[in-house]
Amino acid sequence: MLIKFISLNLQNYKSHRDLSVNFGEVTKITGDNAKGKSSILESISWILYGTDSLGGKLDPTPITYAADETIVQLLLSVDAKQLLLGRGLKKGKAQYYINEVPSKAKEFEELVKSLFDKDTFLSLYNPSYFFTLHWEKQRAMLLQYVTAPARKEVLNSLPEAQGETLEKYLKKHSLDDLEKIHKENKNTKEKKYIAAQSRTKTLQEQLEQLSEQQIDIESVKAELTHIDMQVRDLEKQLDSAFEKNQDFNSVQSQIRNLQNQIEMSKERWPALKNEEIEDTCRTCKRPLDDDAVEAVTADKEKRIEQYKASHNELVTKRKELQARLAELDYIEVSDIREKIREIHSSGQPLRQAIHTYDQYKKLETAVKTAEADEAAILQDLNSSIFILDCIKAYRAKEAELQAEKVQALFTTLSVRLFKQNKGDGEIKPDFEIEMDGKPYSKLSLSESIRAGLELRDVLSQQSELIVPTFIDNSESITSFKEPNGQLIISRVVAGQELKIEGEAAE
Template sequence: MNIIFLSLNLENFKSHQDLAVNFGEVTKITGDNAKGKSSIQEAITFLFYGTDPLGSKLDPTPITYGAEETKVSLLLSIDGKNLLLGRALKKGKAQYYINEVPSKAGDFNELVEKLFDKDLFLSLFNPNYFFSLHWEKQRAMVLQYVTAPANKEVLKELPELQGNRLGELLKKHSLNDIEQIHKENKKKKDKQYIAAQSRTKTLQEQLDQLADPKQDIDSLQVELGAIDKQVRELDNKMDQAFEKNREYDNVRSKILNLQDQIEMSKERWPLLKNEAIDDTCRTCKQPLTEEAVEAVKADKEQRMAEYKEKHNALLKQREELKKQMTELEFKDVSELRNKVAEIDEKGQPLREAIRIHSQYEGLKTQVKNAKADESSTLQALNDSIFVLDSIKAFRAKEAELQSEKVQALFETLSIKLFDQQKNGEIKNTFEIVMDGKEYKKLSLSEGIRAGLELREVLSKQSEAVAPVFIDNAESITSFTQPSGQLITSTVIAGQELKVEAVSQ
C-alpha cells in the first residue's frame, strides 16, 4: 500500500482558523515556537483516530478564540485512488465525512481500519509513536512479518543427540506437549526414584544383617530328601497299622454290641417261657372254648420258636466275629511314632539351614530387582531431564536464529527479543539499543534516527509506504531519506508559520 497526502484543510483547529496545506514529496514546515507547526501533525492523527500523534485523546478546539465548529479535511491518495476524509466537532458532537458525504462514525471508522492498521500507520507517520507502545506490542509488530525458524532449521543447529531425540518426539507431538509430558514424567519419576532408592537401601541393610550361608544348598536338599523319604516310609507303615487297628476296633465294637443284644435276649426268655395260659377272656372274663385255649397255646409255642431262632442267630453272629477277630492283630504304633519323631528331628537343622539359605537368596534377588528398578527409574528420569534440557536448548537456539533474522533487518539498532533465565528458560522481552544505549537514554536526535530506522523496517516488512512527520527537525542534522513523503517541522526563531512543498 502506498499512502500519499495531497492536501490538508484546517478550520478552527487549535490556533489555525483557516489553514490549507499542500503536500509535496518533501514538505517543510518552519516557524517560531507556538506558531502551530505541531498542530498540523496533530490534525492528521485527529482526523483518523481523534487522537494526538502518540495515540492520546486530543482536544482540537481553538485556544485563543471562539468558534462553533472545528473541522479537518484531508485529501489523500491510496494506491493511486483519491479519498477525501473529514472530521468535525460541532458543539461537542463529532461529525464524519467520506468524500464530502456526511457519514456515520461506524462507517468512517470501518473505512479507516480497512485502509491501514492504527499502530502500524502511527508508527510510520510518527517516528516516536512505536516507542510509546508496550514492549509486548512492539515485539509483536516487529515479529509480525518475520517468520519463525522452522523446526528442522533449529534441530540442525542443536547437538546431534538433542536434535535426534527431539526430532523423533516432534513427529508425534508439539514442543509444548512434549514439554508438558516430560515435566509430568519428571515429577513422577522423581518420587519413584526416591522410593526406589529407599527400598534398595532397606533391602540391602536386611541382606547385610544375614550371614552368607556357605553350605552347598544342593547337598543340603539331597540330605534332607533322604530323611524325608525315611519319614514318609515310616508314615506309610503307621498308616497301614492305623488301618488294621481301625478294622480290629470295628470288629471288637460289633462283638460288644452283639453281647449286649444277647444279654437283653436272655432276660426276655424266662418271661416268655413261664408265661401262663389263661382259660378266660382277658376282657370279658368269660371262659374260653377249648379251641380258643389251644390257639393261645399255639401262639406261645410259635413266639418261643421265633425267640430261639433270633437268639441263636445272635450267638452265631458273635461266634463268627470272634473267629474273625482271632485273625486280626492290634498293632502298637508308639515305637513307630517315636522313630518318626527321632528321624524327623535330624532334619530340623537341615530345614533351618535351607530356610536361611532361601531367605538369603530371596533377599539377594529382591536387592537385584530393586537395583534394576532403581536403575530403570533413574534412566527414565534422566531421559525426561535430557528432553527438558533439549527443549530449553531448542528454544534458546530458536530465539537466537529468530533474533538473527530480526537483527538482519536493522543497520544501527540492536534488537533484543529474548532473555535467558538462570534456569535456562527463555523469556520473551523487547529492547531497542542504539550505540549501546537504551532508547529512553537516547538524545532527541538519536531518538528520531532510531524511530526513522525502525519505521523503515516496518514499512519494508509490511509493504506499506506512508508519509512520515519529523517534528523538531532542527535537532537532527543528517539522516537517511525515509520511504514515502517526508514532512519536517523546524523551529526558526522570529519566523511566522511557513509551509513549503518541494518536489524531488
C-alpha cells in the same frame, strides 16, 4: 502502497483560525515555541483517528479564541489516486467527510481502516509512536512480516542427537503437545523414581540383616530328604503297628466276650443238672402216668445235651481265638513315636537353614527386580528430560535463527526477541530495541529520533507501506538518514513566527 500528503486545511483548530499547508517531498515547519507547530502534526492523526500522534486523547477546539465549528481537511493521494478526508466538531458533535460528502462515523472509519492499520500508520508517521505500544504488540508488529524459520532448518542446526530425536517424535506430535506429554511424564516418573528408590533401599536393608548363606544347598536338601524318608518309613511302621495292634485288640476283645458267655453258661448248669423229675402235673396236681414221666425225663436229657453242645461250642471258639491270639504280637508304638520325633527333630536345623537360604535368595531377587525397575523408571525419566532439553534447544535455536532474520533488517539497532528464564532456562518471548547496547528508554533525544527513523523504515519496507513521517524537535539532531516517503520536519526557531515551507525532492 504509497501515501502522500498533498495539502492540509485547518479551520478553528486549536491556535489556527485558518491555516493551509501545501506539502512537498520535504516540508519544514519552523517557529518559536507555542506557535502551533506540533498542532499541525497532530491534526493529521486527529483527522484519521480522532487522537494525537501518540494515539492519546486530543481536544481540537480553539484555545485563545471562540468558534462555533472546527474543521480539518487532508488531501492525500493513495497510489496516485486523490482522496479528501475531513473531520469536524460542531457544538460538541463530530462530523465526517469523504471527498466533501458528509459521511457516517462507521463509513469513515471503515474507509481509513481499508487504507492502513492504525498502529502501522502511526508508527510510520510518528517514529516515537511504536515505542509507546506494549512490548508484545511491538514484537507482533515486527514479526508479522518475518517468516519463522522452517522446522527442517531448525532441526539441522541442532546437535545431531537432539535433531534426530525431535525429528522422530515430531512426526507424531506437535512441539507443544510433545512438551505437554513429557512434562507430565517427567512429573509422574520423578514421583515413581523416588518411590522405587525407597523400595530398593528398604529391600537392601532387609537383605543386609540376613548374612549371606555360604552353604551347599543341594547337600543340605539331600540330607533333609534322607531324614524325611526315615521319618516316612517309621510312620509306615507305625501305621502297620496300629493295624496289627487293632487285630490283637479285636481278638482279645472277642475272647473276653466268649469268656463272659462261658461263665454265664456255667451258672445255668447246676440248675439244669439238679432239676427234679416231677411225677404230678404242675397245673392240676394229678399223678402222671409212666409215659408222661418218661417224656419229662427225656425232655430234661435233651435240654442237658443241648446245653453241653452250646457250652462246648463256646469253649471251642475261645480256644481257637486263644490260639490265634498266641500267634499275634502286640507292638509297643511309643518307641516308634520317639524315634520319629528324634529323627524329625534332627532335620529342624536343616529346614531352618533352607528357609533362611530361600528367604535370602527371594530378597536378593527382589532387590535385583527393584533395582531393574528403578533403572527402567530412571531411563524413562531421563528420556523425557532429554526430550524436554531438546525442545528447549529447539526453541532457543528457533529464536536465534528468527532473531538473525530480524536483526538482518537493521543497520544500527539491535533487537531482542527472546529471553531465557533464570530458573528453568526456558526461552520466553520478549522484546527490546537497543542502540549501542542501550535500551530505547535510555537513549538521548537525538538517539531516540534516529532509532525511531530506522525502525519505521524497516516497518515500511516490510509492510510495503510508504507514508509521510515527521520529525519533531529536529533541532535536537544534527544529522540523520532521511526516511522513505515524504518528510515533515518541525524545528524551534527562537523569535520566529510560524513558517511552513514545502520543498520538492532534490
